[in-house]
Amino acid sequence: MSVAVPTAALDPRIGVKSMRLRSIWRNLPLKAKVGALILGIYVFLAIFGPTLAPFDSNATNPNASGATGPSIHHLFGTTNDGGDVFSQVLVGIRSTVLLGLLTATFATILSVVVGVTAGYLAGAADEILMLVANVFLVLPALPLLIVLLGYLPRSGELPTAVVLSVLGWAWGARVIRAQTLALRRRDYVMAARETGERAWRIIVFEIIPNEVSLIAASFIGTALYAILTSVALAFVGIANISNIDSLGVIFYWAQSQGAVESGWWWWYVAPGVTVALLGMSLVLLNFGLDELGNPRLRDTAGKRSVHGRRHVRPTEPTPVAREQVLA
């Protein structure tokens, strides 16, 4: 839903919002629905996880003798010093989700500003801005992050999010620029310009509303990038590792305490699956958005036996009639 909401809110044709929202939800591809549901659970856990956690995530048990596997008391098992992995995961989700959200917000704003400016102005400004974007794309982000954050004192979410977004805006900017370039040649934009509309009005009211799905896709992609990168950074030890408050830090301690050699699989499988599910919800959402924008990608599994005939040739026209009727 988190994606459907802005789409609906910015669509000028929508009159009765709640009804339209429901119909948008119904028309979303299944993948997007599943993704949105999982993401919703994560957002819930990000808000209430620390309250729900049965133990203190930093607490240890001095009497603990090695890590113990999952049990009724410790759903995801314990660490080698008696910490509760389930509580650590519940607490850690907040920081990881927050970092993804912050980075995606900063980076998307940056890529919309650069992308729309480049696409709308075209010419020399476009060339220069896209040159900068391409340079940012080619510079390997993770080593640069490791070098940068290696110099910086171990820092919290905000500095990491800022560095991540400075390195992560370029992809979105390129995509948005391409779309803007296509839109500015459209008749209605030309007409708006002829009638003397100001540039900012054309951009805000004519161009950006038509790029919402693209912007949403770039937002989701950046969030995924931020989450995976920040987890990897913490795993390598480039984060504040003294407090167990993010999913990456759990990995760091699991690895450094030899969880793999000792066979304490639950210690890293729990945060691993947690991150993977979060990531998958984002990938599924993006899949859904892609399908929404490109009807040819839609699932045609059900179409394979049309009129009792199996193996429909791939070149047959894509079935989009149903959506067209509804629209």
Added chain:
Amino acid sequence: MTGTALGAAPVWIWPFWAFEGRGHLRFILRRLAFYVVAAWAAITVNFFIPRLMPGNAVQVLLGKYPSLPPDAARTLSIEFGLGHQGSLLHQYWAYLGNILQGNLGISVGEYPAKVTTVLSQTVPWTLALVGTATVLSFVLGTGLGMLAAWRRGGRLDQALPGFTFLQATPYFFIALLSIEIFSVNLHWFPYGGGYSLGLVPSWNWTFISSAIVHSILPATTIVLTSFAGWMLQMRNVMITTIGEDYVLAAQAKGLSSRRIIFTYAARNAMLPNIAGFALAIGFVVAGALVMEIVFSYPGVGLTLYNAVTNDDFPLLQGIFLTISFAVLLASLLADVVYVLADPRTRTQEAY
């Protein structure tokens, strides 16, 4: 963007320059100009990092390595632009000169070894492992994407959402799992390292076979975690291409399926993948670096990790520069392949 970004890589990644070619010369010149700027940017970022950081990096190092001779401290402060050695511009000029001569400074963690010496021992390992794994994953992913698109809704195509799990998973998590399963439990493969302990790197069969056995697990993990991105993009573009009229025409002529797949549909559908290769190589390399850390593979990634834990700033900078240039080079290669694969970049008329 990491494997991530590659994963989220949408269908419409089409290189903007592909549409603007007015002759291949212009195309090549544009790209060359881009690479010059990118290389300059990497060098300049590297120059400014230690200068923008709060505190005195040299003091930190001296505190950490009390045994560093005063000579080394002086070299370091020159390198990091501390103390009085003329204007920033002057320092920058000297730094550029050093880079051009291949002088990357001295590693403090492995004093008095030169950064270039440390790198020359680690780069071949990474090149062999990551290079092979990346090419394999590209070929495998593109091939499977082709098949999935052709047999639309078939078994492979339906398994695709399952692959997204791989795509959305942290690389190193899969690596940890594979170590647990295949080394710790099954003892099929050695756990970590680049070769058996006690062996001296040399060109004899004992050493090479040991190196190969040690590289199987890391390489498989890299391929496993990165092929889904190529596959997804290839599948999506290929589906669009298959819907084109010229493919229908080819079918109407009664050409064989194989001919249609490879010479009609795939050849065109592959172009965004090749262009994407130039852009995504950085992400793949970044993921592979973390992989090296997990497997204690004696390549650039592990050295980077050790440099971070030792606060070995000169080595850190050297590694960043090396990786940047490697990525630029790989990207340049992909560009050359692109020009060869897409005749439109070579024709005189604008597309």
